[in-house]
Amino acid sequence: MELRQNLSDNLKVLRQAREATLEGFSLDIGISRSTLQEIEAxxxxxxxxxxxxIAAHLGVSPLDLLSAGTETPQxxxxxxxxxEQFSRLTPEKQELAIKHFQALMAIIGGGEP
Structure with missing residues (x-):
């Protein structure tokens, strides 16, 4: 039962965060609107x-979709x-952003960058 509820909660939040309607998302993934609605419920x-x-269309792993989430819709x-913004960067800027992020995480974690 817990997996079904996790799927329900995560699917609903992720679909709404992407501003996808039940009708549109059900068409995208190839299931009926009523089936999607029942899964979400x-x-x-x-x-x-x-x-x-569903996971592939939402850009998450199936495990993330079935795991208990703590994130809010915001x-x-x-x-x-x-x-989305990161994906628009040039490869060089993506690499620079990754290096800065790794340095930040090292600082937060108490290690050296």
Whole structure:
């Protein structure tokens, strides 16, 4: 039961964060709107293939989709927006951003950059 509820919660938050409608997202992943609605409501069991398809369309791993989440919809929107902005950078700027991020994480973690 817990996995079904995790899927329900995560799917709903991620789909809404991407501003995808039930109708549009169901068409994207190739299942009926009513089936998607039942999965989001925690009333239907999704097959592993469906979980894989949903995860791929949301850009997350199936494990993330089935795990208990603690992020709020606003946090998820921020993460998705940051990922989108990062993807627009040139490869050189992406590499520089990664180096700066690694240095920041080393500082936060108490290590040296």
């Amino acid at each position: 925690g009333k239907a069991n999704a097959t592993l293939d469906t979980v894989d398809t 946090q998820i929107r921020t993460i998705l927006n940051t990922m």
